[in-house]
Every structure is written in C-alpha cells, then in structure tokens.
Amino acid sequence: MRGKTIIERPEILASTADDRGQIRQIILNSKLFQESDAECVESMFDLALARPTPDNYRFLSAWQNGTMVGFACYGWESLTHRTWDLFWVVTLPEARRQGIGGALLDEAVRIATVEGGRLMVIYTSSTGAYAAARKLYESRKFVRTAVVPEYYNRGDDLHIYSRRLQETL
C-alpha cells in the first residue's frame, strides 16, 4: 500500500484584518480571477472591516495545515426581506477537491440561517471554468432558478442559483 498524506479537515473562521493580503493572493492564484476582481474583493473587505454591522459583507477564511487556502464573502442583500447573497467562494487550485469550498458554503448557509435568512442566492457564470463551482452549489441544494443570456459577455451567461434556508435546517 502507498502512503497517504493526511489532509486536515479545513477550519472555517470569520476573516480578520490579517487575512487581507492572503485573500488577495488566493484570488490572484485562483486561475479564475484577475486583478480587477481582487480590487473588487478588497474594497468589499475594507467596507466589511470598517463597519461590521449585520447588513454589511461578511468574510470567512478556510485554514488547512496552518495555511489559508480559501475564503468566502457573503451577506444580507439590502432592500430584500431576509435574502442573503453568496458573493465569492474561492479556493487555491492545489487545495481543490478536498471539501474546502463546501465547508465555506456550509458555514455561510449556517450563519445566514441562524440569523433568520429566508433565501440565499448565488450569481455565477455559465462557462466551463465555473463548472466545478456550479456542481458545488448543486451539491448543496442550490437550484438554478434563472439565466440571463450573455450577461457577463457574449457566450457567457449569468446563472442564478437559489436555496430556501429555513426549511432546510
């Protein structure tokens, strides 16, 4: 029998100010996103830390073997009745297929549900690069409820996934 590396179960924690640089690196190393995305996430991160109110963005960091390997950003969608939005779930390429995205998603769903969330929605792309992400959402009972053709670009539709929260507790 070949030896098998022990892979720690990821630990999901609320992100702290110290995580900012690592979140940036995870985005830039994700092979899915680029500098403009990193800037977008950083501005959300700064807003979240500057004013940690219930209606602001929330960040979660995933830790494995002492390293930060992923993060999620989610929050209550303003102007809705208890609808939450999962804005980002990103893991490092070398840490994929180990349940980290799922653990981040589960924790976001758990907190949103505890805080009275009614619905969670996720916006994603129809392209092949996001196939694993879409599969992850579907594995967590998110249903693709809407498609906006060519939203991101020609040949790149917006897929909206949603999941009712209270009844899945």
Next chain:
Amino acid sequence: MRGKTIIERPEILASTADDRGQIRQIILNSKLFQESDAECVESMFDLALARPTPDNYRFLSAWQNGTMVGFACYGWESLTHRTWDLFWVVTLPEARRQGIGGALLDEAVRIATVEGGRLMVIYTSSTGAYAAARKLYESRKFVRTAVVPEYYNRGDDLHIYSRRLQETL
C-alpha cells in the same frame, strides 16, 4: 373648450451635488420606496460624486417647469464585459404618465451605448406596484429574460430585464 395646462418636455441632465436633497425627497414621496431605499441611493450618490470615474454610478435628474421631478441611477456593471445596469428610475407620483421615466431611461441607454455598452439590465419586482415600471421597460425594448422566485420576499419575485445596446442604435 377648457384650457389645457402646457406640460414642458422634461429636461434630462447629469445630476449635481445640489440635487442630493431632491433625490431623497423624490424617493420618499414616490409611494414605492422608503427610508432604507433613500439611504441606499444616497450612499450610491455620495460614491458617484466623490469619484466620478467611468466605472462608478451615474445619476440623471429630470427637470420640468423648473422642478426636479425624477431621477435615474445607472452604471457599468463591474466584472462584466460592457454590461450596464439601470439601478433606479423614480418619478414623483404627480409627474407620472408624462414620459419622464421614458426620457430618463432613453438618456441612460443613449449614454451607455455611446460609451460602448453591450447590454443593459434592469432588476425589478414582480408585484403590482411595479407594473407601470415593467411596462415602461418593455416599451423601451427591454425583455424579461429571467425570474428569481421569491427573491425580494414571499410572493415577490425578481424580474430581470435586459436589452442589447449596440444593435438597437
């Protein structure tokens, strides 16, 4: 014959800092929105004025007979390829059915198209209070491309309208 009030064609201008208070009043008097919406628009307005870059929110004010009677907020949707979003079109109840919403929408579409916009999207509610708004979007060749059930609340779906810009010039 009875006399007929002359109704001026509305004038649509880029909003200035002086319009902030009137935008707030238009929201609060709209019979559609409330204080939390006003705060949301004000924070978008402050962001727009603080940094008037191409990727920031834009505001238009509609003037009629020397009074501000409506406004629109729109802008380029970050992380998309030339997709624009119409966030708000609001007119005072007493100024409705006079083409003001249409004039605001037309001007937002015109500017987005001139600046190379590919697609414009509008997010709105399925409820009766927004029937006139949906009719307005449809009159301007926006097509309802997606529905997210119960997005805003139980019995209150998200309707997404979109329109290709370049080919409608």
